[in-house]
Amino acid sequence: MEKIIQQFLDDVHRRNQNEPEFLQAVSEVAENVLPYIVANDIYYGQNILLRMVEPERVVSFRVAWIDDQEQIQVNRGYRIEMNSAIGPYKGGLRFHPSVNLSVLKFLAFEQIFKNSLTTLPMGGGKGGSDFDPKGKSDTEVMRFCQSFMTELFRHIGPNRDIPAGDIGVGSREIGYLFGQYKRLKNEFTGVLTGKGVSWGGSLIRPEATGYGVVYFVENMLAHHSESFEGKDVVISGSGNVAQYAAEKAIQLGARVLTLSDSSGYIFDPDGIDAEKLNFVMRLKNEERKRIHHYVEAYPKAQFIKNKTPWEVPCQIALPCATQNELQFKDAQTLVANGCRAVGEGANMPATPEAIHHFIEQQILFAPGKASNAGGVAVSGLEMAQNSLRYSWSRDEVDQKLKTIMGDIHDSCVSYGSEQNYINYVKGANIAGFVKVADAMLAQGVV
Ligand code: NDP
Ligand code: 2IT
Numbered sequence: 001m002e003k004i005i006q007q008f009l010d011d012v013h014r015r016n017q018n019e020p021e022f023l024q025a026v027s028e029v030a031e032n033v034l035p036y037i038v039a040n041d042i043y044y045g046q047n048i049l050l051r052m053v054e055p056e057r058v059v060s061f062r063v064a065w066i067d068d069q070e071q072i073q074v075n076r077g078y079r080i081e082m083n084s085a086i087g088p089y090k091g092g093l094r095f096h097p098s099v100n101l102s103v104l105k106f107l108a109f110e111q112i113f114k115n116s117l118t119t120l121p122m123g124g125g126k127g128g129s130d131f132d133p134k135g136k137s138d139t140e141v142m143r144f145c146q147s148f149m150t151e152l153f154r155h156i157g158p159n160r161d162i163p164a165g166d167i168g169v170g171s172r173e174i175g176y177l178f179g180q181y182k183r184l185k186n187e188f189t190g191v192l193t194g195k196g197v198s199w200g201g202s203l204i205r206p207e208a209t210g211y212g213v214v215y216f217v218e219n220m221l222a223h224h225s226e227s228f229e230g231k232d233v234v235i236s237g238s239g240n241v242a243q244y245a246a247e248k249a250i251q252l253g254a255r256v257l258t259l260s261d262s263s264g265y266i267f268d269p270d271g272i273d274a275e276k277l278n279f280v281m282r283l284k285n286e287e288r289k290r291i292h293h294y295v296e297a298y299p300k301a302q303f304i305k306n307k308t309p310w311e312v313p314c315q316i317a318l319p320c321a322t323q324n325e326l327q328f329k330d331a332q333t334l335v336a337n338g339c340r341a342v343g344e345g346a347n348m349p350a351t352p353e354a355i356h357h358f359i360e361q362q363i364l365f366a367p368g369k370a371s372n373a374g375g376v377a378v379s380g381l382e383m384a385q386n387s388l389r390y391s392w393s394r395d396e397v398d399q400k401l402k403t404i405m406g407d408i409h410d411s412c413v414s415y416g417s418e419q420n421y422i423n424y425v426k427g428a429n430i431a432g433f434v435k436v437a438d439a440m441l442a443q444g445v446v
Pocket of ligand 2: 114347
């Protein structure tokens with residue numbers, strides 16, 4: 001079996017040189033899915049995984065725009081349309097200087113399995129740009145978004161490809177992108193998700209990823225007769241996902257000790273309560289400032305520069321910033337300090353070595369493609385509401401989100417149960433694979 005996996009990975013590597021993040025995501029899936037394929041006659045010999053790692057389409061384009069100093073700036077825009085076997089391409093847009101083909105292909109690949117796990121009819125896609133929104137004025141961001149959409153609009157559509165937010169793309173950017181799409185097409189359609197509630201957005205979409213992570217971990221804990229109540233929780237990031245993961249964990253009676261950004265982390269020994277979290281939301285979403293300002297408002301807290309929060313003892317860790325932010329040494333520290341459960345809010349935040357350590361130590365480990373699927377799930381519910389020309393109440397959407405996260409948990413359990421341990425990584429990879437593979441088999445060699 002090891003030889004089959006290695007041959008497959010060598011082949012993928014040969015065709016995707018210089019794409020380390022993509023290979024990392026593919027390796028993790030291959031380790032679980034290839035043995036399953038070999039054991040199941042209907043998939044064997046169909047080259048299904050080889051087809052899944054080849055994007056159906058990759059679009060790359062120039063985004064030229066004029067900054068506030070009237071200088072011409074040039075960025076690169078992308079959309080990876082990875083797999084449409086079970087529905088139109090669906091996935092976020094990331095604006096960050098680190099964006100390149102490897103990063104977007106890993107994200108688009110993960111999105112295939114994640115979207116499949118939600119049970120909603122969505123294929124996998126991802127896009128973005130190496131544009132850095134940090135330090136840009138609102139009008140610069142608007143001009144960039146308009147230029148980006150002026151090319152992207154011809155590739156997307158409510159039945160073709162439906163982008164949403166990700167790192168650096170929040171409600172402000174979705175607004176500018178939607179405005180330009182509508183202007184170019186002269187159509188008001190649900191072509192993006194994460195829209196404002198007064199113009200087609202779904203209630204709970206801003207909260208969905210963070211709440212979903214906590215609902216997933218709550219399910220994992222409940223399966224082992226535990227809960228969030230009274231637990232110490234360490235969270236990385238201070239953006240959309242981190243903020244709402246913190247909010248839900250606090251509501252469930254946990255003590256949230258940290259938040260972070262790319263400059264370091266804040267540690268509040270008293271816990272970040274609802275009022276302090278409100279301060280963070282204003283600081284990050286309205287003033288667009290850095291997390292270290294937290295300690296000016298709450299002097300009992302500390303700012304630890306250029307470090308990640310994994311050294312803080314906790315029972316639950318929720319990495320909610322970016323890929324490969326939690327490494328082997330961090331995993332060792334977390335486990336040694338008594339951490340029992342890890343829920344990935346970000347996409348691929350734990351390195352393969354860190355994941356192997358968690359699994360070896362029988363830590364409850366939720367991979368992002370399962371635990372952060374709440375965001376795209378509510379995006380799917382936003383699409384459903386747009387098609388119905390109707391909107392559900394906050395409570396209705398929240399209930400559906402809870403049900404979906406519970407169902408994803410249960411699928412992971414049914415495909416990932418091993419002796420005395422639930423391997424959620426294996427469970428998520430196989431459960432996500434089966435639905436897409438069955439659709440691909442039915443649709444022939446395309
Ligand atoms: P935001 O842009 O709102 O926040 C990102 C946060 O992560 C910021 O605190 C940012 O700090 C930090 N961060 C970003 N890049 C780095 C880096 N290279 N090193 C350290 N910290 C970094 O993004 P989201 O909260 O939406 O996304 C966070 C993660 O969750 C991503 O992995 C994303 O793919 C994933 N995700 C998001 C979903 C969504 O619905 N938004 C859905 C599912 C997953 P700084 O300001 O310093 O850059
Ligand atoms: O990684 C993700 O799942 C997202 N950024 C959300 C995608 C979406 O279409 O809502």
